[in-house]
Amino acid sequence: MDTWPQDSKRAVPIAELLSWCKKVSAENLDGVTISGGEPFDQAPALQQLLTALRAWRTQSVLAFDVLCYSGYPLKTLQQRHPQVLALLDAVIPEPFVDSQPPTAVWRGSANQSLVPLSALGHARYDPFVEAPLTDADKRMQVAVEGGKVWMIGIPARGDMAKVEALCASRGLSLESVSWRR
DSSP states (O other): OOSSOOOGGGOOOHHHHHHHHHHHHTTOOSEEEEOSSOGGGGHHHHHHHHHHHHHHHHHTTOOOEEEEEOSSOHHHHHHHOHHHHTTOSEEEOSOOOTTSOOOBTTOSSTTOOOEEOSHHHHHHHGGGSSOBOOGGGOOEEEEEETTEEEEEEOOOTTHHHHHHHHHHHTTOOOOOOGGGO
16 A cells, blocks of 8 residues: 655755755664655666665765565566666565554565565665564654655554554644555
8 A cells, every 4th residue: 555645846956955864864874765656667766876875885985785675576576677676775665554563674565575686675675674573673764744644654454543543632632644545
């Protein structure tokens, strides 16, 4: 399920996005995660972004990895986008399926897998390929910007309703939420 509607007005040039990444990270990061909507629906732009991230990583001698989520099956990605996969360190493919609760870290549903793709990807992610999900793994990052609340992470079932109820109990109403679109 996509939580972000497509909106061409929100397009950001790759150079501007990379500049923002450099600014917010202060070149002190261990990874970049790309999620959606669906990143592979913009495969040419995704490939340009990944190429720019790799160049930054090499030029700055940084050791960050790049992980990408996709709702497409791995075989589809391998057939349609091998050149993009070659630029990633790891991918979490397959669609989110609400009826299959998550059983492993970083996955939203049990049907999703963690697939290391590079030497760095294997070094970083091999220990987590089969790692079971624990309560400690269910964390959300929250930010407030311009009157909007941004939440990043993979919530547990019912967490978004709990967030909304907590906000309501404190007099804050969430007028437009992406998880119900």
